[in-house]
Amino acid sequence: VTRNRPEPMAISEAELTSMTRELHDAHESSFGGVRATLAEFADNLGEARRAALSRRGLLMGGGGIAAAAALAACGASSTALTGATSVSASSSAYTGDLKVVALAAAMENLAITAYDGALKAAGAGTLGTVPPAIATFITTARKQHSDHADAWNGVLSKASLPIITGAPLTVTDSTMAALGKATTVTDVAKLALSLEMSAAATYTFATANVKDAGGIMTAATIQPVEAMHAAILNFVLGQYPVPVSFIGTDTAVKLDALTR
Amino acid sequence: VERNIDVGQLRELMSQSQDLHSDAMKLGVRALDDYVDAAQQARVENSGRHRAPVTIGDRRRGFVVPAIIAGAAGAAVLGTARAAFAGATTDIQALQTAASLENLAVATYRTALTLPFVGGDAANPVVKKFATMTMAQHTEHGTAFNAAITKLGGRTQSNPDPRYAPVVTAAVPTIQGPGDVVGLAITLEDVAAQTYVKNVGIVSTAELRSLFASVAGVEAQHKSILLAVQALLTANAADLIALPPVLTKLPAAAGSVGIPDSFYPTDKASPVSEGAVQ
Numbered sequence: 001v002t003r004n005r006p007e008p009m010a011i012s013e014a015e016l017t018s019m020t021r022e023l024h025d026a027h028e029s030s031f032g033g034v035r036a037t038l039a040e041f042a043d044n045l046g047e048a049r050r051a052a053l054s055r056r057g058l059l060m061g062g063g064g065i066a067a068a069a070a071l072a073a074c075g076a077s078s079t080a081l082t083g084a085t086s087v088s089a090s091s092s093a094y095t096g097d098l099k100v101v102a103l104a105a106a107m108e109n110l111a112i113t114a115y116d117g118a119l120k121a122a123g124a125g126t127l128g129t130v131p132p133a134i135a136t137f138i139t140t141a142r143k144q145h146s147d148h149a150d151a152w153n154g155v156l157s158k159a160s161l162p163i164i165t166g167a168p169l170t171v172t173d174s175t176m177a178a179l180g181k182a183t184t185v186t187d188v189a190k191l192a193l194s195l196e197m198s199a200a201a202t203y204t205f206a207t208a209n210v211k212d213a214g215g216i217m218t219a220a221t222i223q224p225v226e227a228m229h230a231a232i233l234n235f236v237l238g239q240y241p242v243p244v245s246f247i248g249t250d251t252a253v254k255l256d257a258l259t260r
Numbered sequence: 261v262e263r264n265i266d267v268g269q270l271r272e273l274m275s276q277s278q279d280l281h282s283d284a285m286k287l288g289v290r291a292l293d294d295y296v297d298a299a300q301q302a303r304v305e306n307s308g309r310h311r312a313p314v315t316i317g318d319r320r321r322g323f324v325v326p327a328i329i330a331g332a333a334g335a336a337v338l339g340t341a342r343a344a345f346a347g348a349t350t351d352i353q354a355l356q357t358a359a360s361l362e363n364l365a366v367a368t369y370r371t372a373l374t375l376p377f378v379g380g381d382a383a384n385p386v387v388k389k390f391a392t393m394t395m396a397q398h399t400e401h402g403t404a405f406n407a408a409i410t411k412l413g414g415r416t417q418s419n420p421d422p423r424y425a426p427v428v429t430a431a432v433p434t435i436q437g438p439g440d441v442v443g444l445a446i447t448l449e450d451v452a453a454q455t456y457v458k459n460v461g462i463v464s465t466a467e468l469r470s471l472f473a474s475v476a477g478v479e480a481q482h483k484s485i486l487l488a489v490q491a492l493l494t495a496n497a498a499d500l501i502a503l504p505p506v507l508t509k510l511p512a513a514a515g516s517v518g519i520p521d522s523f524y525p526t527d528k529a530s531p532v533s534e535g536a537v538q
């Protein structure tokens with residue numbers, strides 16, 4: 001990723017790499033529990049969705065169009081996200097908790113796309129010399145966002161809904177445009193920090209507004225990870241790494257930001 | 261001593277951080293207040309002493325109000341209240357355990373700051389500032405948790421977590437350098453974060469879930485920075501612990517050592533009753 005040879009390091013890379021490997025092993029051992037939670041979450045949502053579709057089919061068959069519309073609206077508005085546009089007014093295939101899942105997948109995909117763009121720019125020399133630690137951070141954070149996206153898309157897939165590819169969000173174009181204008185590592189870090197803080201806030205919000213227990217716990221286990229990304233990015237930018245005592249929801253991505 | 265940092269810049273950052281922190285603190289307290297109001301209303305209802313319609317205070321905004329104002333206001337509040345009452349015992353225990361973990365963290369950082377290589381002239385200024393700021397944040401977490409306990413009619417928790425306090429007590433005399441302190445702090449931060457993540461799935465109301473999540477992320481951030489600091493200390497590179505950091509001198513692994521998990525684990529979470537007041 002670097003164009004120029006980095007300065008000699010005063011510390012043992014092998015020792016730090018060993019520590020990282022130990023942490024990676026710990027991560028793998030905790031991943032199993034998350035998979036089980038996700039599987040249960042997906043089963044619950046899939047069953048609920050199939051039941052809703054079945055009820056709707058019966059109503060439509062009986063000529064109860066108005067009742068079906070009312071049922072759909074009721075189901076769609078079951079997840080009352082603060083400040084978000086009513087889901088019931090949307091023609092989206094994703095409703096209730098599944099709307100939050102789709103939003104989360106899109107948000108993770110945006111982070112992946114942004115980090116990919118940063119790596120590409122770094123490879124092209126657009127950002128100048130990229131320190132090895134920054135390249136490693138981007139690669140690691142990208143992988144973790146990919147794990148998150150896979151988890152959320154796995155839920156959608158089990159619910160027989162289309163998975164979220166790309167980042168169908170109202171903020172995607174402006175985010176990528178900003179990345180395109182980045183000329184330094186600092187520019188990229190600022191943009192990444194904004195994305196990570198929004199992600200952490202969105203998951204804080206999700207813990208309070210998702211109804212399924214598995215979905216709540218999945219959001220709860222991802223939120224600290226995004227917060228940790230933000231802490232490292234703050235440090236990289238020379239800012240105090242833990243600036244607040246409570247991670248709020250002010251910068252959460254709203255439901256109506258999902259365009260699919 | 262403060263060769264690695266622009267002290268004026270750091271002070272300005274700390275000031276900005278405090279402003280942000282204060283805003284977020286209000287948010288956390290508001291979430292607690294919403295929850296406490298709901299739980300108190302439930303107690304009134306269940307006691308049969310008061311059947312007056314529920315009213316919403318003007319200060320209720322953000323987490324709860326939109327759903328309530330959107331119609332069926334009374335039902336929404338009463339539903340929240342009943343759920344809160346049903347889980348009140350567990351919720352109070354979770355808050356007490358959380359307060360006990362915060363009390364232990366505060367005590368540990370306070371002790372650490374008495375050590376010359378953490379809070380004295382020999383300390384790395386970034387480590388010293390981090391310990392000071394983190395102790396203050398844990399103090400605020402503990403204050404918030406205890407305030408909620410009081411409003412719910414429970415007994416506040418002023419003692420440290422009974423499981424980990426002896427661990428800290430035993431470890432303190434063996435501390436020989438900043439690396440030992442950082443290792444101990446990582447353990448406490450991780451246990452707190454894991455406990456709060458797990459509590460998100462245990463407590464009875466959306467407001468309390470949100471609160472525990474909002475604190476869990478902060479403890480995880482503490483752990484993240486401590487892991488990075490630990491790695492540099494272990495590699496005898498304390499001079500690289502600086503703000504802003506000299507990015508070009510940091511080893512590649514420094515970019516990943518602070519973010520070890522894709523999903524935050526909960527296997528070390530304290531049981532909800534571990535720090536409950538007996």
